[in-house]
Amino acid sequence: LPPEKPRIIKCRSPEKETFTCWWKPALDGELSTNHTLLYSKEGEEKVYECPDYKTSGPNSCYFDKKHTSFWTIYNITVRATNEMGSNVSDPHYVDVTYIVQPDPPVNITLELKKSERKTYLVVTWSPPPLADVRSGWLTLEYELRLKPEGEEWDTVFVGQQTQYTARSLIPGKKYIVQMHCKPDHHGLWSEWSPEMYTEIPPDFGVKDMV
Amino acid sequence: LPPEKPRIIKCRSPEKETFTCWWKPALDGELSTNHTLLYSKEGEEKVYECPDYKTSGPNSCYFDKKHTSFWTIYNITVRATNEMGSNVSDPHYVDVTYIVQPDPPVNITLELKKSERKTYLVVTWSPPPLADVRSGWLTLEYELRLKPEGEEWDTVFVGQQTQYTARSLIPGKKYIVQMHCKPDHHGLWSEWSPEMYTEIPPDFGVKDMV
């Protein structure tokens, strides 16, 4: 049988300069199948082939800076071919600005502070290295989530700041904090950063509260 | 004695369309001294005299729209003359692009909102009336600072938006808010707007804390 129709799974750009597309290969059955990624640019008839099948691993196509333009929409298809024939995926349209998914924020610090018998937590962080260098070109927005262990996440959108003060924390509880970020207009949230922990000291003033 | 050397103190443009220069007059001693402001523009040999000594008050020269060009270096000097002779200031090189200092933002509103037992503050404002941001000739960026009375300012760069949501506010505290603005890229921050106040309602969830 000719191969099944392959499917383009996703395309991502880490920094609005290059991007990669991955596809789900057509089921082979016995015959060996090879895949070709073809693309055209909006307003142009010309069809190009994937410039680099290697850099991003199997079943992928990597577009380096020279092949990445964010002034156009890409129309991308993948063709699977074996001895019996070939089959082409549905077209996948890509606008690089919409597929930017940065790396998570880094250098996250948690600092407990006390004022008027109340403890609050100051969280600071830095943009991921790739984005930090191009501030103004890749403007990031951040979201922070925190929770006492075992409870529901409390997620806070923090905008473009790189610091947040969490208040109304429960004394004596161990808190977990994570951050992620996204380009300010279009694009996707990064993965969550690794979990960070901090323990809120028991409130010595508890007896005053009773 | 001939007059001392006068000195040009500063030049400012409030809306990137006109500008004014001020000078420190030469000390008179007894003799009456008058001052003349002369300027030449980059790429021209011609020397002009100040077009308007009145509009911006004493010891000043006002350049209206017709006399104001951007991306052009003005070479400005002031000459002080009395019966005994005259003295010329050092040349003052000015590109109006870099001396824009707008008025503070206006129509600042503070609105308290509540969601999931948390209070947050929505601040909105408008650009200063003189500044024509509608045509895109002048683009302003804003900075907001807020603090509970008696504590340290927390300053937030808000970019070109005219709205900001402040979170993690201390329940029961009286907050002070001020705004200022600056042209994107070059120019100087405006003065801070007058102080605005708002009171964060006490946190009704206090009893859950016991």
Added chain:
Amino acid sequence: LPICPNGSVNCQLSLEELFDRAVKLSHYIHFLSSEMFNEFDERYAQGRGFIAKAVNSCHTASLTTPEDKEQAQQIHHEDLLNLILGVLRSWNDPLIHLASEVQTIKEAPETILWKAVEIEEQNKRLLEGMEKIVGRVHSGEVENDIYTPWDGLPSLQLADEDSRLFAFYNLLHCLRRDSHKIDNYLKVLKCRLIHDNNC
């Protein structure tokens, strides 16, 4: 129907999106050019009176560009677009040489070197975008004739240190000025063509 990333039916970037990206890029290029000029000025130009000598010496000075709000608003948008294209093209060559020659400056900090390369790349990218915008907006053929040649390479390679540093200072001063013009004109055009002068 194909699912276009931004929901448009014919899977084409709208003029608004092209302008949004062009303005974000021109803002970024000017931000870099400004920082590079300031860094160079602080490190190499203090007390040398370069500003007085840098008067009227940009290779693009012959291009008559709007110098105030009224001129920027009165010029026809196609003429202003062509002017922007002309200024961008006129910087292609000097930016290529700047990126290589700046390496020869004694103890040139990494931040200046990196910016020179980044500006050269992004300037090409903005040129690509502007040609696309002009193609969309222009009724006729895209004019290619606005361009001013740059003959400043020899001065960047002079033996005399002071003269060579002034040549760099002047180039960076002109780059800061022209990239600011381009950024400002694009913001005016965007407000005019996309937001009906109601930004």
